[in-house]
Amino acid sequence: xxxxxxxxxxxxxxxxAFSLLSHALSGRAWPRQWxxxxxxxxxxxxxxxxxxxxxxxxxxxxxxxxxxxVAVLEKSWLGGGNTGRNTTIVRANYMEEGNFQFYRFxxxxxxxxxxxxxxxxxxSPRGMVGxxxxxxxxxxxxxxxxxxxxxxxxxxxxxxGQMQRLLPYLDYSQRARFPVVGGMIQHDAGTARHDAVAWGxxxxxxxxxxxxxEGCEVTGYLWKGQRIAGVETGKGPVxxxxxxxxxxxxxxxxxxxxxxxxxxxxxxxxxxxxxxxxPMIDHVISWSxxxxxxxxxxxxxxxxxxxxxxxxxxxxxxxxxVARKAAAAAVSLIPALGKARLLRQWGxxxxxxxxxxxxxxxxxxxxLYLTGGWCYGGFKAIPASGFCTAWTVAKDEPHPLSACFxxxxxxxxxxxxxxGSGPYPHLH
Numbered sequence: 001x002x003x004x005x006x007x008x009x010x011x012x013x014x015x016x017a018f019s020l021l022s023h024a025l026s027g028r029a030w031p032r033q034w035x036x037x038x039x040x041x042x043x044x045x046x047x048x049x050x051x052x053x054x055x056x057x058x059x060x061x062x063x064x065x066x067x068x069x070v071a072v073l074e075k076s077w078l079g080g081g082n083t084g085r086n087t088t089i090v091r092a093n094y095m096e097e098g099n100f101q102f103y104r105f106x107x108x109x110x111x112x113x114x115x116x117x118x119x120x121x122x123x124s125p126r127g128m129v130g131x132x133x134x135x136x137x138x139x140x141x142x143x144x145x146x147x148x149x150x151x152x153x154x155x156x157x158x159x160x161g162q163m164q165r166l167l168p169y170l171d172y173s174q175r176a177r178f179p180v181v182g183g184m185i186q187h188d189a190g191t192a193r194h195d196a197v198a199w200g201x202x203x204x205x206x207x208x209x210x211x212x213x214e215g216c217e218v219t220g221y222l223w224k225g226q227r228i229a230g231v232e233t234g235k236g237p238v239x240x241x242x243x244x245x246x247x248x249x250x251x252x253x254x255x256x257x258x259x260x261x262x263x264x265x266x267x268x269x270x271x272x273x274x275x276x277x278x279p280m281i282d283h284v285i286s287w288s289x290x291x292x293x294x295x296x297x298x299x300x301x302x303x304x305x306x307x308x309x310x311x312x313x314x315x316x317x318x319x320x321x322v323a324r325k326a327a328a329a330a331v332s333l334i335p336a337l338g339k340a341r342l343l344r345q346w347g348x349x350x351x352x353x354x355x356x357x358x359x360x361x362x363x364x365x366x367x368l369y370l371t372g373g374w375c376y377g378g379f380k381a382i383p384a385s386g387f388c389t390a391w392t393v394a395k396d397e398p399h400p401l402s403a404c405f406x407x408x409x410x411x412x413x414x415x416x417x418x419x420g421s422g423p424y425p426h427l428h
Contacts, residue, residue, distance in 0.1 A: 015118050033199065034206035039213050039238045043069045045393060046231055046240035048218045048254065050074025051083035052194075052379065053371050054246035055201035055212075056386020057393070059117075062208035064387070065394035070210045071240075072202075073233060075217035079198030082248045082378055085348035087271050087293060087305045089284055090380045091128050091189035093155070095147050096418045098404030099357060103377070104153060105401055106384030107188060113383060119200030121192050122298070128189035128284040129158070129167060131333070133178045137288050141184040154187040169280065169334055177332045178289045189284060191295055197382060220257050221368075228258060228367035242393055244369045249314065249349025251372035258365050263354045263410045264373060265425040268347045269308040270318035272326060274340040276300030285333075292329035301343060304330055308350065318347040350375060355415035356428030360389050361407035362396065369393050370407065375428050 013019055013031060023030060045061055047054045050072050061067045074080075090110050092103040114120050132138045141157060148155040163183050164172055172180055202212055213235070222230035222237055230239035245254050249266040281296040294304035306326035309319050323345060331338045353359065353373035358381065360371050371389045374381060388402035398406060409415060421427040 033203040037211035042239035043071045045070045045242045047072045047244045049246035050078040051081045052382035053385050057389040058210045059205040060387045060390035068209040072212045073216045074214050082348040083198050085346050086379045088191045109383035117200040117204040121196045123192040125188050125190040128186045130184045131287045132182045133289040158183045246371050249351045251351045264351045265312045267308045268313045269350045270347045271305040272345050273301040273303045275343050290329045352425030354423040355417045356419045357416035359407045360402040360405045
């Protein structure tokens with residue numbers, strides 16, 4: 001256990017069955033799990049953004065590379081951006097060379113993340129089922145299953161009978177709007193608790209000496225010649241040898257303050273949750289016919305989402321057209337949901353690249369590093385993104401698993417168009 005450091009509120013606790021039982025019997029309140037830090041004058045690395053990607057980057061900078069003078073600056077509250085505004089799905093069913101290896105590594109990290117952080121992130125590898133509505137969809141799933149199996153992941157095709165036994169609540173009737181013909185399952189996919197992921201990384205990074213500063217908006221940069229030498233914040237200037245942007249849908253805005261125009265558009269992605277229901281959906285379900293996905297949370301609410309709003313926006317509020325489409329898809333696939341009441345809706349601002357794949361890269365401006373363009377893949381990528389971004393920052397070279405995500409691929413014509421949609425970010 002680490003010693004108490006200056007400014008720490010309460011002694012750090014190593015979670016275990018004994019500590020949980022001890023607190024339950026004694027009635028003692030748990031101490032604060034990370035310090036309410038204020039920014040120092042200077043750091044080796046400043047990470048802008050206190051979501052999953054920023055916190056994971058800071059943690060791996062300290063854990064894997066021994067950097068202790070690291071700060072995470074978050075303009076609002078920790079985990080209040082896209083990390084807390086998603087459907088919490090974890091999967092690794094990509095097919096493009098580069099994407100596949102990266103997300104497989106991320107899934108490997110997810111499996112042991114609770115132990116790594118000494119914090120229960122509630123990773124639930126319940127399996128993800130894709131529903132097919134045509135022979136063409138089954139052919140596409142067969143190709144995906146073959147790629148995944150050849151690369152060491154557990155996946156298999158499901159015929160109609162297997163689907164009916166596994167997911168008996170789908171609409172298999174002759175009157176179904178989208179008849180089910182089969183599907184596929186990735187056995188090791190699942191969900192994790194988004195808040196716990198942010199809190200776990202924050203706590204673990206804090207215990208390694210990282211300063212986590214909430215309510216500290218970055219408004220500009222400090223310069224030393226042509227090199228970035230820190231950031232301007234609402235709490236004053238903070239010098240740093242290196243600055244990392246991990247700010248999701250606002251990446252283009254902060255990059256513009258450094259004179260960069262990135263190949264990004266920011267779009268709103270909505271999600272929804274119903275009232276708590278009795279256990280019904282054991283798996284994560286994705287619907288290829290209508291780009292719809294749904295799972296059931298530990299509280300009983302059905303969490304689901306669909307397409308992003310088709311227009312660029314930083315608003316954080318969703319349009320009614322997407323809400324209507326998601327609700328219609330839910331009822332078309334699972335008719336019993338027609339009687340469920342919608343509890344709440346939220347939206348996250350996601351940064352969409354021109355090819356639908358992310359970037360982890362040094363920026364053209366010396367001293368600045370970027371992790372962004374995560375599109376739909378942000379939450380599931382958090383562990384691998386943090387690991388590879390930390391490597392890139394510490395070593396000034398890309399990690400082998402993220403070398404394909406260099407920003408200059410857009411200049412050299414080496415895009416990773418996973419969806420085959422071309423340069424249309426709202427389709428990725």
